[in-house]
Amino acid sequence: xxxxxxxxxxxxxxxxxxxxxxxxxxxxxxxxxxxxxxxxxxxxxxxxxxxxxxxxxxxxxxxxxxxxxxxxxxxxxxxxxxxxxxxxxxxxxxxxxxxxxxxxxxxxxxxxxxxxxxxxxxxxxxxxxxxxxxxxxxxxxxxxxxxxxxxxxxxxxxxxxxxxxxxxxxxxxxxxxxxxxxxxxxxxxxxxxxxxxxxxxxxxxxxxxxxxxxxxxxxxxxxxxxxxxxxxxxxxxxxxxxxxxxxxxxxxxxxxxxxxxxxxxxxxxxxxxxxxxxxxxxxxxxxxxxxxxxxxxxxxxxxxxxxxxxxxxxxxxxxxxxxxxxxxxxxxxxxxxxxxxxxxxxxxxxxxxxxxxxxxxxxxxxxxxxxxxxxxxxxxxxxxxxxxxxxxxxxxxxxxxxxxxxxxxxxxxxxxxxxxxxxxxxxxxxxx
Amino acid sequence: xxxxxxxxxxxxxxxxxxxxxxxxxxxxxxxxxxxxxxxxxxxxxxxxxxxxxxxxxxxxxxxxxxxxxxxxxxxxxxxxxxxxxxxxxxxxxxxxxxxxxxxxxxxxxxxxxxxxxxxxxxxxxxxxxxxxxxxxxxxxxxxxxxxxxxxxxxxxxxxxxxxxxxxxxxxxxxxxxxxxxxxxxxxxxxxxxxxxxxxxxxxxxxxxxxxxxxxxxxxxxxxxxxxxxxxxxxxxxxxxxxxxxxxxxxxxxxxxxxxxxxx
Numbered sequence: 001x002x003x004x005x006x007x008x009x010x011x012x013x014x015x016x017x018x019x020x021x022x023x024x025x026x027x028x029x030x031x032x033x034x035x036x037x038x039x040x041x042x043x044x045x046x047x048x049x050x051x052x053x054x055x056x057x058x059x060x061x062x063x064x065x066x067x068x069x070x071x072x073x074x075x076x077x078x079x080x081x082x083x084x085x086x087x088x089x090x091x092x093x094x095x096x097x098x099x100x101x102x103x104x105x106x107x108x109x110x111x112x113x114x115x116x117x118x119x120x121x122x123x124x125x126x127x128x129x130x131x132x133x134x135x136x137x138x139x140x141x142x143x144x145x146x147x148x149x150x151x152x153x154x155x156x157x158x159x160x161x162x163x164x165x166x167x168x169x170x171x172x173x174x175x176x177x178x179x180x181x182x183x184x185x186x187x188x189x190x191x192x193x194x195x196x197x198x199x200x201x202x203x204x205x206x207x208x209x210x211x212x213x214x215x216x217x218x219x220x221x222x223x224x225x226x227x228x229x230x231x232x233x234x235x236x237x238x239x240x241x242x243x244x245x246x247x248x249x250x251x252x253x254x255x256x257x258x259x260x261x262x263x264x265x266x267x268x269x270x271x272x273x274x275x276x277x278x279x280x281x282x283x284x285x286x287x288x289x290x291x292x293x294x295x296x297x298x299x300x301x302x303x304x305x306x307x308x309x310x311x312x313x314x315x316x317x318x319x320x321x322x323x324x325x326x327x328x329x330x331x332x333x334x335x336x337x338x339x340x341x342x343x344x345x346x347x348x349x350x351x352x353x354x355x356x357x358x359x360x361x362x363x364x365x366x367x368x369x370x371x372x373x374x375x376x377x378x379x380x381x382x383x384x385x386x387x388x389x390x391x392x393x394x395x396x397x398x399x400x401x402x403x404x405x406x407x408x409x410x411x412x413x414x415x416x417x418x419x420x421x422x423x424x425x426x427x428x429x430x431x432x
Numbered sequence: 433x434x435x436x437x438x439x440x441x442x443x444x445x446x447x448x449x450x451x452x453x454x455x456x457x458x459x460x461x462x463x464x465x466x467x468x469x470x471x472x473x474x475x476x477x478x479x480x481x482x483x484x485x486x487x488x489x490x491x492x493x494x495x496x497x498x499x500x501x502x503x504x505x506x507x508x509x510x511x512x513x514x515x516x517x518x519x520x521x522x523x524x525x526x527x528x529x530x531x532x533x534x535x536x537x538x539x540x541x542x543x544x545x546x547x548x549x550x551x552x553x554x555x556x557x558x559x560x561x562x563x564x565x566x567x568x569x570x571x572x573x574x575x576x577x578x579x580x581x582x583x584x585x586x587x588x589x590x591x592x593x594x595x596x597x598x599x600x601x602x603x604x605x606x607x608x609x610x611x612x613x614x615x616x617x618x619x620x621x622x623x624x625x626x627x628x629x630x631x632x633x634x635x636x637x638x639x640x641x642x643x644x645x646x647x648x649x650x651x652x653x654x655x656x657x658x659x660x661x662x663x664x665x666x667x668x669x670x671x672x673x674x675x676x677x678x679x680x681x682x683x684x685x686x687x688x689x690x691x692x693x694x695x
Contacts, residue, residue: 324538324540326536326538326540327540327542329503329536329540330536330540330541330542331542332501332502332503332529333501333503333529333532333533333534333603334529334530334553334554334558334602334603334606335526335527335529335530335554335558335606336553336554336557336558337522337526340557340558344553344557345542345553348544349542349543349544352544427544429543429544429586429587429588
């Protein structure tokens with residue numbers, strides 16, 4: 001001990017004090033347990049109580065899963081195998097996995113098609129979600145919707161090609177005329193797309209789908225988790241741009257556009273999704289020409305997209321409102337015009353603020369796709385409630401089926417949530 | 433307010449005022465709702481003039497210079513900037529905005545872009561300059577404001593004084609013929625005020641037409657060729673700085689000067 005404590009002010013150290021390990025009770029697991037689990041009497045009691053609850057849950061669940069039966073062909077066989085012991089009957093998953101994933105009407109020799117579309121989804125989504133990847137990959141993203149459509153629905157190759165040409169024509173018209181006048185470019189693009197679709201549709205010979213390379217699968221044969229994923233991906237990717245447009249429209253100086261957006265948002269937000277879905281399945285056909293058969297899948301996509309776009313619009317409006325007025329003024333004072341200011345300055349910041357809200361809506365939307373089961377579409381929940389639980393073999397297997405459904409949804413939603421947290425960290429520029 | 437001593441000798445060789453008119457305001461009036469903020473403003477600014485606008489807060493001085501690039505709309509009167517009349521025509525407004533640089537009290541840098549991107553954005557998108565050329569230009573002006581080494585950082589990592597100098601460089605990248613400063617040093621710590629004022633003095637030495645709303649009376653005294661005093665939405669007095677500070681005519685000006693220079 002050096003003499004720092006005497007009354008004299010002067011002090012010089014004698015040499016270096018050597019490194020020494022900290023006392024055992026202040027390191028490692030012991031310290032962690034003391035600090036986090038048993039730091040006081042109250043906390044110790046809570047730790048013990050929580051341990052008991054965890055033990056009770058696990059002691060029920062682990063044997064149930066451990067003893068699970070995977071190989072029988074009905075619930076009664078499961079019960080025989082288990083002979084009174086506790087155990088799950090996972091056989092329903094191993095026997096009906098194809099129905100859970102693809103629905104019960106999708107031709108089983110064609111399962112490779114939606115599977116391939118699913119795998120390609122990652123390739124197409126990567127450049128959008130991870131913007132450090134080379135921008136050239138976006139070309140694949142642009143053709144992916146048409147490719148996926150062709151893979152899943154099959155039929156004539158002409159249909160996706162005509163659809164693609166229509167969109168390409170619209171993009172070309174907008175690029176050419178949109179610079180001079182936005183309205184001319186916008187409406188010209190819509191007219192161009194419909195013109196190509198109309199002419200192209202007329203050129204596709206009748207019955208082309210019957211001798212097509214890929215067997216045509218009608219929408220009513222789609223089902224299972226595939227249907228949830230298709231609805232989720234389509235509706236999220238359509239409703240984000242639509243939501244941005246609605247949010248900007250709501251702030252517009254042009255009264256007509258502003259009021260259209262306000263009425264749309266307030267109306268759609270004020271109506272339950274289930275109502276919109278019933279409208280899609282039953283009433284929407286009244287609004288189309290009598291002989292037109294607008295696909296039920298398309299009608300549902302329109303309704304869910306409208307619904308979530310209204311929510312996303314409000315989330316983005318919050319982001320826009322959070323930006324300081326100075327950002328708009330700085331953009332203006334540099335001479336940027338409205339589209340440039342929005343695209344380069346305002347939206348990148350507003351969307352960044354809105355990420356948690358948009359992800360919230362996206363996750364909610366994805367889970368809400370199970371509501372289509374009430375309008376008799378056989379999505380994952382529809383499959384479980386309908387064909388599987390109604391069958392004589394598997395009536396009564398609730399925990400295993402719904403647990404598996406919950407797990408599938410959880411994996412996707414947790415993935416979305418992790419992505420959004422990564423994105424927020426990646427976009428943070430306020431410190432190093 | 434601080435009377436900041438500007439130590440170095442100011443080079444007045446290029447700071448001559450030409451006869452060419454840069455800004456002409458005639459009979460301008462502006463209202464916020466029922467409130468009459470700007471009352472019958474008449475002002476002619478020649479090319480090369482360095483004008484400091486002073487006055488108590490709420491006197492409309494910021495509003496007036498914000499009218500010059502249509503960040504605020506005026507309801508009556510005529511504003512001609514660089515030969516173009518400010519009307520509600522968006523083409524004219526964009527043309528004027530790309531000729532008139534502006535610096536704000538709170539810098540208003542774009543936080544999601546690097547310093548370099550902040551500076552190249554407008555040249556690339558408004559002037560259609562090639563990216564490489566715009567970057568060279570940006571580095572030139574960043575060197576001029578003495579922070580080229582910060583080019584790849586984000587605004588949030590810079591000090592206030594550095595941010596304001598970037599904001600000046602960002603405006604200069606558009607090669608403006610007129611610069612507007614809206615209280616550029618009011619949000620800064622005292623030791624950072626000087627670095628920003630130095631940058632502004634250099635600009636003045638190069639003959640830039642400048643309108644500054646500021647409380648820096650030292651700057652006004654040494655750099656401005658005209659000081660305008662505004663109160664209650666009107667121009668109360670204007671004069672050369674020497675006369676303005678030593679021999680103010682109106683009672684309102686005397687009162688204001690005694691308050692800000694009194695201690």
